[in-house]
Amino acid sequence: MTTVAAPQVPARLGRFVLRMFRPQVYVTYGLLWVLALEGSAVAVTGTAWRPSGATWVRVVSVVLALLFLRMLDEQKDLAHDRVHHPDRPLVTGAITATELRGAMAVIAVVVTGLNAARSATDALLILAAFAYGLFLAALENLSPAVRDRQLLNLAVTYPVQLLLGGYVYGSLVAAGTVTANWRGAALLALCACVFLHFEFARKAAWEAPPGARLYSAGLGPRRAAAVTAGFAAGAVGCQVLLFAAQGSPLGLLPCLAAALPALATRRFLAAGRGPWPSVAATGFVVATYLALAVRAVLLP
Structure with a gap:
């Protein structure tokens, strides 16, 4: 001891x-x-x-x-x-x-x-x-x-x-x-999708090194990629549900962060080897949350 x-x-x-x-x-x-x-x-x-x-x-x-x-x-x-x-x-x-x-x-x-x-x-x-x-x-x-x-x-x-x-x-x-109302549940779902996109992305790879705890090991790389991309799409859907009715198209600018997981999905599937592009997964979290915070300040 x-x-x-x-x-x-x-x-x-x-x-x-x-x-x-x-x-x-x-x-x-x-x-x-x-x-x-x-x-x-x-x-x-x-x-x-x-x-x-x-x-x-x-x-x-x-x-x-x-x-x-x-x-x-x-x-x-x-x-x-x-x-x-x-x-x-x-x-x-x-x-x-x-x-x-x-x-x-x-x-x-x-x-x-x-x-x-x-x-x-x-x-x-x-x-x-x-x-x-x-x-x-x-x-x-x-x-x-x-x-x-x-x-x-x-x-x-x-x-x-x-x-x-x-x-x-x-x-x-x-x-x-x-x-408290349905918007609170939608916001929590939005945050859940952002987090789970990153969580699946960091544990998705075509190969599983010894001791690695990967979701792709159980789901398979392609299904893991679909789930990872699906969570990013879910985050966009929650934003549309919450902000589309507010009148300003600028309110949906945070949705542009979805370009990162879209490109990462394409790259991961085309490569057929290696891990999910980690920079894109991190960038999606940062870009989405930063854009939402800025939006809240600029577009009440």
């Missing part, structure tokens, strides 16, 4: 975060996701939207929740990583499970406090995401099928993302900023 002096822990955690929770990726994703979801939720009511102090509480809460879940993933994937990823921090001893659990406890307290200062509803909504993540860790430990079957695992793990989206939207409803 590794013993670490307390003064060393912050530096060790910092190195873990920089490697396994790259700020340029995860912080950017959390920021754009919250701004796009909150901005669109307000904009579809015809009201001008501007970020507020509450917006930044939601951004910080979602980013820290993603870090909490990443730390949890590192622990529940330890057995797999020992075989297939021996350089991971938890495997090498660069960080310990005790350090990660301590950091997770601090994150939970900080996020709960931030949200409880606004409302009990906000605190309960974000805690639901934490609780579901912990439930998943226990479930994967008990069920080899949930742990090892990729599509089943996705079916039971994705709701944690839905809970985080529900936290953002529910917080707006609790504050009286928006009224």
Whole structure:
């Protein structure tokens, strides 16, 4: 058992975060996701939207929740990583499970406090995401099928993302900023399609290296490509449903981001080898969420 002096822990955690929770990726994703979801939720009511102090509480809460879940993933994937990823921090001893659990406890307290200062509803909504993540860790430990079957695992793990989206939207409803209606469900479906497009894209390839957990291994590369492209199409469909009736054709400009998955699908199928073009998948997430946030500011 590794013993670490307390003064060393912050530096060790910092190195873990920089490697396994790259700020340029995860912080950017959390920021754009919250701004796009909150901005669109307000904009579809015809009201001008501007970020507020509450917006930044939601951004910080979602980013820290993603870090909490990443730390949890590192622990529940330890057995797999020992075989297939021996350089991971938890495997090498660069960080310990005790350090990660301590950091997770601090994150939970900080996020709960931030949200409880606004409302009990906000605190309960974000805690639901934490609780579901912990439930998943226990479930994967008990069920080899949930742990090892990729599509089943996705079916039971994705709701944690839905809970985080529900936290953002529910917080707006609790504050009286928006009224809960079908548009909220459509916005959450839009975010789900954007996330799932990226999720399938990053785990789609014509070849499956040893230890790789790919959706294409079970579905086949062509069917995986169809599902990946289908989620991008679903994101466009949700935007048309939400914004087409608002009168301005500029409101549908975020849909232009769909050119990226369209080109990536064509390239992937034509190549017949290699992984899905990762730049296109990342670009679709960034372009869609950034365009939605800008749209909410410019076209209330």
